[in-house]
Amino acid sequence: MNIMRELYTQVIMDHYQRPRNRGELENARLEAHLLNPLCGDEITVYAIFNDDRVADVKFSGQGCSISQASASMMTERLVGKSREAAKAEIAHFKSMMVGDRAFPEQDDLAALKGVIQYPSRIKCATLAWTAFQHGLEEVDKGDGS
């Protein structure tokens, strides 16, 4: 396998070097921090909601190309989704990353397919998504639901 072609694809490198929605959100209803104990990488995700829908998502922190690119892609996927739809989206993504579901053909996310073949990097790809999942759980708790 050619790592340059399979893992470090153009799409991943583009999201890594020019991340979408990088930054912080003040007074965000959702704010969740997660550390990858393997490498010390850390991420914080933020979201504000319009009623039940995710109105804006941002992320901050530092990490490798895979974790940063995946976080960037996640922010694009989740804006506009209801909380339940966001949870489903995260569950779907995580099942793709363990090989239980196929990757979409026509989507930036397809670029992460190569990561599956590097078991030590799967956690990098799921870091932001897991942080967001934890954040949604906290938001739910705050609602008493």
Place this chain on the structure above:
Amino acid sequence: MYDIEKVRRDFPILEREVNGRPLVYLDNAATSQKPRQVVETLTNYYERHNANIHRGSHRLADEATAAYEEAREKVARFFVAPDTIGLIFTRGTTESINLVAHAWGRKNLREGDEIVLTEAEHHSNLVPWQLAAQATGATLRFVPIREDGSLDMQEAERLIGPRTKLVGCIHASNVLATINPVRELAGLAHANGALMLVDGAQSAPHLPVDVRELDCDFFACSGHKMLGPTGVGVLWGKPDILDEMDPFLGGGEMIREVHLDHSTWNDLPYKYEAGTMNIAQAIGLGSAVDYLNNLGMDEVREHEKHLGEYAYQRLSGVEDLTLYGPEKDRTGIVSFSLPDVHPHDLAQLLDEEGIAIRSGHHCTQPLMRRLGTVATSRASFYLYNTEKEVDTLVGAIVRAREFFGAFAR
């Protein structure tokens, strides 16, 4: 100097390929490879002598016991320990330090007492003391490091005082490649009535170690980093101190007499070897020590010092690359970072070329914070690595930098 090509032939794993390239194994600070001689010792033990030690009255038990105790003697001699009763086999450095933190710490530490460590400790010589401090009310103090990675000994003199009960220090840093002045620290500790513990995980495999010369009270190290199998390590302690301490683990072999409501303890070193030990692994460590003695630890040190300095010098030529630790008198470790390439990505790109290095915090999160980073890349050499492998490493790093740089433009 030993014949490096001959030495490499003793390590069958060095013949393998990774991603179609010859393996360049530069993660020796994590664990070393094992020579044929050590693997054969393990096989021979299991095929010819396997039995439980110290308690059987049959031929195999006698042979296994003799081999185990012979390994203890070899390892004690390797560290120039004045006796074998202070040489305790453990699971590794982590267990050795936990043993001291429990068996000595819980008994002797009180509120107001201080344990002095350094900013550059591996988690294994930090977390056990945090637990001991929580349990006893003692306080931890830390000797800072200077810009070049060396310990601030003026601060050490100020910090080590009448409240100090123990000073603990990593002998050779697993990140900075420094060799710390543990003998001087032991002098400061003893002048204040405190004990000295040396974490030798990164020194025992690479430098001649003489526990008398270091003047320490405890010395801890791991077998698997010095050509031995995993699952065996060493705690050497001064027998009079070990005698005074409480046991660490209770169970078989560590007892003399057991009643339903109380027990008395076995003699040293058995008092600290509860249950069935990692017998084959201890014997394997004895064989590893034979191998190291054959080469000579002075020669091993000379070889690695050269490789460490050569790597430092070659890597200084890579644009934008930051190197950590001193330029000279380093061990065979180089830690570095590149602004555009995350350590995790660099390790992955090097793996593609068959090169194994480590990326991450190296179990030294406080030190990473002190260095202002969360992770570094680390290449660590051992007695079988070559200058040519350093060149391969440097070439691959330059290519990785160019690859990532191309996307940035």
